[in-house]
Amino acid sequence: MVSRRFFVISLLLSILSSMLIPPAILGYARRLLTFRSPDTYGGYAIGDDIVDLPLPSLTGLVSVEEALASRRSIREYLPDPLTIVELSQILWASYGVTEFRYGFKTTPSAGATYPLNVYVVVYPRSVVLGNLSYLTEGSYIYIPEAHRLKLVKRGDLSRELYKACLEQEWILRAKAVIVITAIYERTTRRYGDRGVRYVWIEVGHAGQNIYLQATALQLATVAIGAFHDNWVREVIGAPVNEHTLYVMPIAKPAWRHKITREQLASYIGKHRL
Template sequence: MVSRRVFLQLITTSIMATLVTPLALILHAKRTYKRGPEVRVGEDCIDLPPPRLDGDVSLERSLANRRSIRDYLDEPLSIEEVSQLLWAAYGITETIHGFKTSPSAGATYPAEIYIVVGEKGVTIGDEGYLEPGSYHYNPHAHRICVVKKGELRHELYKAALEQEWVLKAPVSIVVTVVFERTTRRYGERGIRYVWIEVGHIGQNIYLQATALGLGTVAVGAFLDEQVKKIIGAPESHNPAYIMPVGRPVTPYTLDERELHAYIMAHREKST
């Protein structure tokens, strides 16, 4: 039989454990994460800040201001911006089946996303800069992991037929695809579905970059095998897009009145 004193001690211990455990977790999080409980930098992987589902720029404004931008300021992106771009490209939007931001034929999801980070290309709070190199994006864990270390932008620039924006952008997102994931279900027609999906991913990146005040351009002219080797992708990961991203020298903004005047002028011409 448990005495009253022992019983009270057990109750007190249980209550204290309930109060202390969350406090310990909070203190541990503060020690582990340098910029709130979002960014954790490990030896080879970085847990990205969670994506935001509400931004400051409307979809309509992002559509209006979307442009292919090739001139960037010599400034880094933040890890928060990288997180948002990668999530927009191919992140998770449904937590039961793991559906993603891009529509995919039969939810086969053939794409694999890489990001090439230049020297001092991405800031991580007060810790400094993300190490230069190529990283592979894991959408389910919202994490990037190192594939190859080192400054790779010049090599990527050469493989992209010396398009300067690939060299000067602080980062480049490289979209690769595994055709077999889709063709094993849809046969040869699946090749078309894969390319359609690449277009969806590219537009997602365009719109998110615009909403963040960044600029990007879709690059399709490059030497596939060289790009694959530079980013350290396996043989089955076929490069489809290189999308350099940076802060635009000259941001584009569509004036609503100009748009309305343009529409009215063309209505008059067609009558």
């Protein structure tokens, strides 16, 4: 009897709530109820076009000196897909959280105004998930605080992005492409016109983080500055107040750069003559 009454009440409540409560709030409540620490995910969770990324690693096998010495702009790629773990690590390196009181990030930011948004365009069958399926193709925005991706635009965007980037072949051959946009007002509100310079400096920091993390993971990237700003923005589905600043394809490299200390010594020696 009690359980029948409970069933009727909860049915009525769910019908009422679906009529009265906006779906966004319902979705948020559902996520709260099903919350699990990212550590227990062992990978990813997909629902409502949200991809919870695996927790990034805070240790690695490559020292910062080795990454600096081996970093190169690489435009030749293998056809192998990326893994969600690799993509997660790259995104965290670009703009992930490293401090929990103010939400400071891997990238320094003038007055901690954080004007950048990081997007990733995922190509079809290009990012392998833990269960050997692939991340849905499309563009996603990275949400640093939740270390999660939110789908912005579904579909194979590779050719459009390639054309918007002046047909640079490496955009087409990549597996995923990071696009960094900026909302200038977040920084100019505080610093006036000088804030524009700060935003440009900051995107360089984020770009270098991506370069070094990619190198440490034995992945390839190249910083791309030559593209049609508004076209790239439209391809990724970003709003008009966001300005596209950097495009960085990610893939497995067809070659790797390596130098020895002896080679460096010899080079420096010659320049001291």
